[in-house]
Amino acid sequence: MIGTFLTQQTKWSNVEKAIGNLRRAGMLEPYDLAKADITLLERMIRCCGFYRQKASRLKNAAQFMIENNMDELFKLPMDQLRKILLSMNGVGNETADSIILYAADKPKFVIDAYTTRIMGCMGVEGNYEQLQEMFENLLPHDVGMFKEYHALVVEYAKSYCGKKRCNECILVNGHRKGTVHGQKQI
Structure with a gap:
């Protein structure tokens, strides 16, 4: 805490x-x-x-x-x-x-500045509640998974967003091509 x-x-x-x-x-x-x-x-x-x-x-x-x-x-x-x-x-x-x-170890997805920034770069806009609802609707309500996803978002953003390496970002580049990790975007 x-x-x-x-x-x-x-x-x-x-x-x-x-x-x-x-x-x-x-x-x-x-x-x-x-x-x-x-x-x-x-x-x-x-x-x-x-x-x-x-x-x-x-x-x-x-x-x-x-x-x-x-x-x-x-x-x-x-x-x-x-x-x-x-x-x-x-x-x-x-x-x-x-x-x-x-x-408290309860399944609540955390939206931080990194998450908001990454989602915006991918063309997904929304306020805190909208982005949180999107993640919570798409992912199983699992505490471990929510912690892992949040940690991965933070680590990824620290490596790319914090260092202005947008041209190397696979999320942004995948979005520009219409796919992320080979899948059509929602």
Whole structure:
């Protein structure tokens, strides 16, 4: 869950540094994070940008999870859990869905900037909910598969989109030819 807050508007490599700092300080559990000194917490996550805002949100989220028994929250039906998560300060669709998929182990497909960018390059436009619905309608509702697909999208986009290698992208080039991996596009 910590990673979902820290990754907002930053690179994962910076999140890994911050999580390493938190791990060394013993602040990866809600109780430890909730009682952490805010200034110390800010210093440990500074590499992620927006560190004051993120430190405050992390402390608030940790306190929320303690007060509402995180294990019981994660047992709630997915729609109910999502509504609760979205009510928290600093939690939008992507953060809520990441928590649902990765922390609660429930099948919710995460749409991030990489997914939106890749889909747009392939000519598939839509807002968060439309793209999510498309993936969830086309794929089996399997937590492992959703995690794997999301990770593959992120890794692929980091290799091509983040480095402006569009001319090498098989997804874009396949789209231009009318096929992706030899199949007609939908």
